[in-house]
Amino acid sequence: xxxxxxxxxATADQLSxxxxxxxxxxxxxxxxxxxAVVFPLVGVTGAETMPYIEELKQTMIEQDIRKLxxxxxxxxxxxxxxxxxxxxxxxxxxxxxxxLPLFDISMGLTPEYKAVLDFLMDEMEQEV
Numbered sequence: 001x002x003x004x005x006x007x008x009x010a011t012a013d014q015l016s017x018x019x020x021x022x023x024x025x026x027x028x029x030x031x032x033x034x035x036a037v038v039f040p041l042v043g044v045t046g047a048e049t050m051p052y053i054e055e056l057k058q059t060m061i062e063q064d065i066r067k068l069x070x071x072x073x074x075x076x077x078x079x080x081x082x083x084x085x086x087x088x089x090x091x092x093x094x095x096x097x098x099x100l101p102l103f104d105i106s107m108g109l110t111p112e113y114k115a116v117l118d119f120l121m122d123e124m125e126q127e128v
Contacts, residue, residue: 001032001033001034001066001067002033002034002035002036002063002064002065002066002067003028003033003034003035003036003065003066003067003068003069003098004035004036004037004038004039004056004059004060004065004067004068004069005021005024005025005028005035005037005038005039005069005070006039006041006056006068006069006070006075006076007020007021007024007038007039007040007041007042007070007071007075008040008041008044008049008070008075008076009040009041009042009043010043010044010045017040017042020071021038021040023071023100024069024070024071024100027069027100028069033067033069036063036065037056037059037060037063037065039052039056039059047079049076049077050082050086053076053086053089056068057089057090057093057095060093060095061093061095065095066094066095066096067095067096067098068090068095068096068097068098069098069099069100070097070098070099070100071099071100072099072100073097073099076097080115080116083116084116084120087120
């Protein structure tokens with residue numbers, strides 16, 4: 001299965017682009033994914049990501065890539081509402097978001113964000 005890697009680093013105190021890319025490529029190889037695209041956003045805050053997310057989605061559709069890998073959900077967006085919008089946008093396009101297990105997704109999560117993730121996890125379990 002073809003996959004895309006999405007990396008977003010807004011500030012210097014976050015994990016480096018190279019480290020994230022290395023770990024995500026290792027994970028993709030372990031899962032048997034063929035990494036077709038690496039999409040790094042460096043110096044872009046979550047509030048500014050939508051144009052890049054739209055571009056990434058379009059690239060994935062054009063190249064028939066059905067899996068998007070990110071370190072954790074906060075790399076997609078820390079805003080719970082925007083995260084839900086983006087997640088739904090990808091799902092409607094037949095693209096599944098997947099996060100690396102080695103990163104602690106509770107890092108920096110607000111109670112609202114955790115509630116959204118819990119909701120999405122419940123929804124995915126019902127689909128299976």
